[in-house]
Amino acid sequence: MILERFNAAAKRGVYSLQEFFVLSGKALGFIFVKPFYTADLFQQMDTIGVGSLGIVLLTGFFTGMVLALQSSVQLQAFGATDYIGSLISASMIRELGPVLAGLMVAGRVGSGIAAQLGSMRVTEQIDALNTLGTDPIKKLVTPRVLAALIMLPVLTVINDFVGILGGNVIAKFYLGKPSALYWRTVFEQMLTGGFTLRYIPNDFIQGLTKPFVFGGIISLVACHFGLKTTGGTEGVGVATTRTVVTASILILVVDYFLTQILLAVFQP
Amino acid sequence: MTEEDDRRRVTERRSPNEKDATAMPRRARDSGRVRAAIRTELEEVAEQNETKQPAAARNPQNVVVAIDHVSLAFDEPILEDISFDAKEGETVVVVGESGTGKSTILKLVLRLLVPDQGRVCIDGEDITHLSFDEALKVRQKMGMVFQGAALFDSMTVYENVAYPLREHTTLGEDEIEARVREKLQFVDLDPDKVMDQLPSELSGGMKKRVGIARGLANNPEIMLYDEPTSGLDPLTTATITYLIIKLQRELGVTSLVVSHDIRSAFRMASKIALLAEKHIAFFGTPEEMTGSEDPYIREFLGGF
Numbered sequence: 001m002i003l004e005r006f007n008a009a010a011k012r013g014v015y016s017l018q019e020f021f022v023l024s025g026k027a028l029g030f031i032f033v034k035p036f037y038t039a040d041l042f043q044q045m046d047t048i049g050v051g052s053l054g055i056v057l058l059t060g061f062f063t064g065m066v067l068a069l070q071s072s073v074q075l076q077a078f079g080a081t082d083y084i085g086s087l088i089s090a091s092m093i094r095e096l097g098p099v100l101a102g103l104m105v106a107g108r109v110g111s112g113i114a115a116q117l118g119s120m121r122v123t124e125q126i127d128a129l130n131t132l133g134t135d136p137i138k139k140l141v142t143p144r145v146l147a148a149l150i151m152l153p154v155l156t157v158i159n160d161f162v163g164i165l166g167g168n169v170i171a172k173f174y175l176g177k178p179s180a181l182y183w184r185t186v187f188e189q190m191l192t193g194g195f196t197l198r199y200i201p202n203d204f205i206q207g208l209t210k211p212f213v214f215g216g217i218i219s220l221v222a223c224h225f226g227l228k229t230t231g232g233t234e235g236v237g238v239a240t241t242r243t244v245v246t247a248s249i250l251i252l253v254v255d256y257f258l259t260q261i262l263l264a265v266f267q268p
Numbered sequence: 269m270t271e272e273d274d275r276r277r278v279t280e281r282r283s284p285n286e287k288d289a290t291a292m293p294r295r296a297r298d299s300g301r302v303r304a305a306i307r308t309e310l311e312e313v314a315e316q317n318e319t320k321q322p323a324a325a326r327n328p329q330n331v332v333v334a335i336d337h338v339s340l341a342f343d344e345p346i347l348e349d350i351s352f353d354a355k356e357g358e359t360v361v362v363v364g365e366s367g368t369g370k371s372t373i374l375k376l377v378l379r380l381l382v383p384d385q386g387r388v389c390i391d392g393e394d395i396t397h398l399s400f401d402e403a404l405k406v407r408q409k410m411g412m413v414f415q416g417a418a419l420f421d422s423m424t425v426y427e428n429v430a431y432p433l434r435e436h437t438t439l440g441e442d443e444i445e446a447r448v449r450e451k452l453q454f455v456d457l458d459p460d461k462v463m464d465q466l467p468s469e470l471s472g473g474m475k476k477r478v479g480i481a482r483g484l485a486n487n488p489e490i491m492l493y494d495e496p497t498s499g500l501d502p503l504t505t506a507t508i509t510y511l512i513i514k515l516q517r518e519l520g521v522t523s524l525v526v527s528h529d530i531r532s533a534f535r536m537a538s539k540i541a542l543l544a545e546k547h548i549a550f551f552g553t554p555e556e557m558t559g560s561e562d563p564y565i566r567e568f569l570g571g572f
Contacts, residue, residue, distance in 0.1 A: 123418055124414045124416060124418035128418040131412040132482075133404045133407050133432070133435060133436055
């Protein structure tokens with residue numbers, strides 16, 4: 001009895017995983033296949049990018065501030081508060097910027113996508129698209145995935161910048177360090193990480209690859225759970241919850257492995 | 269009732285149906301406003317028809333939709349050895365109790381589902397083994413009206429009706445607007461009033477009509493309706509029924525309707541297929557159905 005149930009659950013899991021990869025393959029493949037739904041793409045870029053600007057600005061700024069505040073205590077013990085800029089710069093650009101932007105967008109945009117596609121599924125709008133001769137993956141999934149792939153790195157750069165700015169505020173008003181010193185250490189940190197192709201700082205490679213991958217994870221997970229919604233409005237809630245949980249966990253786990261790979265490849 | 273009986277009945281009833289099956293309402297037992305409403309509407313249609321012949325010359329021998337010994341199971345069997353067909357210009361209504369897999373039949377015809385056994389043919393072409401892209405092409409021959417209308421709620425009524433045109437034709441904006449107005453007028457909606465509204469601002473009956481207009485936009489050969497009258501008040505039910513009849517008469521499209529509303533089924537059907545316990549228990553004209561001595565059919569009609 002228990003074994004049977006386990007068997008069924010395992011089968012469902014594998015099947016779902018297969019569906020996810022088929023969806024991902026199609027969605028990414030359709031980026032290069034006509035017709036292009038450009039209007040949908042811009043609309044999604046607006047929802048995902050511009051729409052998430054507020055929360056990204058807020059989280060970035062406060063994270064930068066609290067990071068400066070906390071580390072100032074540690075740095076004071078070593079008399080190294082002059083270097084607070086490099087600490088903030090490294091942690092924001094390499095880790096906190098991408099991960100925080102990813103988590104916030106997963107919560108805000110991922111849930112939105114899942115809920116929207118889920119309701120379209122339960123009100124037969126997905127079937128209607130199919131009936132009207134449109135591939136729903138092409139029309140709905142591809143623009144969302146592409147928009148997320150483009151906009152998440154942009155959001156991350158903004159997040160990084162306001163985070164470092166937050167650190168600047170604390171360094172100046174709490175630690176009494178001049179802004180010029182703060183920003184010099186910030187830029188020094190970027191340059192000491194080494195370069196790829198001579199001109200691209202390695203910190204930037206890390207900081208921009210991650211959000212690109214996270215954007216794909218968020219949008220694909222959301223579309224996957226949204227499109228396979230069953231069971232009416234209750235199912236929409238389930239799909240939304242699953243999306244946020246799965247995408248958040250995936251972001252944190254993938255972040256670790258991605259960091260290992262990127263460090264191995266790009267760090268001298 | 270054995271399976272063999274079913275099959276015999278189905279084959280007996282399958283002889284070509286020469287009568288124009290969309291004559292006046294066959295059952296005059298109804299009472300009140302609803303009947304009056306339908307009467308006058310039908311008379312109007314009949315009058316119009318004297319002057320206006322169907323646009324397409326119909327050949328009533330052409331089988332447009334054929335369902336051939338189809339079986340389908342998900343976790344448990346849903347349909348077993350289902351066979352019936354719709355000839356050009358006919359309206360076939362599939363009736364049966366709720367939850368008997370009626371809507372599944374429409375999904376098979378649209379090839380949103382593929383049968384486990386048997387085949388589904390559209391215009392003589394077997395669509396069972398088509399690829400996804402080929403299936404998208406075949407679907408363009410069909411217009412589907414969903415139970416909840418399934419209008420895209422992020423688009424206005426205009427954009428909804430224009431959607432299939434934008435997707436599959438190269439019509440200019442003027443032509444699209446003309447077509448959208450024509451279709452909205454056909455379903456008795458005032459284009460100027462509704463075009464800029466969002467689906468959420470419309471009543472249930474209006475949504476259904478917009479759904480029909482969208483299904484019609486591409487001038488399909490086949491119209492499919494999933495429970496067109498469910499959840500509507502009697503008057504709206506009557507007008508939707510009248511619309512389906514008008515559509516068949518004026519445009520000569522072949523229609524496949526899935527309904528549990530036996531009353532409106534009798535008004536619009538050229539043929540009725542009764543789905544019971546995964547099988548087609550009866551397939552034939554409404555007159556044949558009322559004349560049937562079969563206890564299950566009598567019981568099913570008992571509520572009518």
